[in-house]
Amino acid sequence: MSVTIKRFGIIAIILMLLVVGVSACGGSKGPDIKISNPWARPSPKMATSGAAYMIIENKGKEDDALIGAESDVSNNTEIHEMVVDENSVMHMKPVEGQRLTIPARGKVELKPGGYHIMLINLKHQLKEGEIVHLTLKFEKSGEMKIDAPVKMVK
Numbered sequence: 001m002s003v004t005i006k007r008f009g010i011i012a013i014i015l016m017l018l019v020v021g022v023s024a025c026g027g028s029k030g031p032d033i034k035i036s037n038p039w040a041r042p043s044p045k046m047a048t049s050g051a052a053y054m055i056i057e058n059k060g061k062e063d064d065a066l067i068g069a070e071s072d073v074s075n076n077t078e079i080h081e082m083v084v085d086e087n088s089v090m091h092m093k094p095v096e097g098q099r100l101t102i103p104a105r106g107k108v109e110l111k112p113g114g115y116h117i118m119l120i121n122l123k124h125q126l127k128e129g130e131i132v133h134l135t136l137k138f139e140k141s142g143e144m145k146i147d148a149p150v151k152m153v154k
């Protein structure tokens with residue numbers, strides 16, 4: 001009898017600690033993705049592809065990853081990065097496995113000369129003032145839609 005009561009007491013204490021622990025976290029578990037300053041570069045007249053940039057911030061406690069993208073102006077959209085080859089020449093290439101980690105409490109800047117969203121097989125020339133509608137796909141946060149204005153930078 002007394003053993004049963006003791007066990008019950010211990011279980012009750014454990015349950016209470018769990019409840020306190022969960023509420024202390026404020027339910028803010030997981031990644032928390034914020035996208036800022038999206039833009040796309042105007043494309044030269046005969047160009048078949050374009051590029052879009054933005055800052056992806058993760059204010060959450062868990063890593064997330066950008067795993068794909070779509071746009072309304074291109075038939076294909078890939079996550080690219082710039083790399084320097086053995087001859088010191090810069091090339092762009094698709095990010096390995098199309099998976100770009102956005103670390104917890106960190107950010108990744110997509111910018112000219114670095115990571116970018118490659119808009120492949122453009123449906124039309126990208127002109128200043130136009131808006132590119134992008135859908136970014138995240139491993140944990142799901143899909144996010146953003147509007148990237150086409151503008152000249154510098």
Ligand SMILES: [Cu+2]
Pocket residue numbers: 051080081092093116117118
């Ligand atoms: Cu590219």
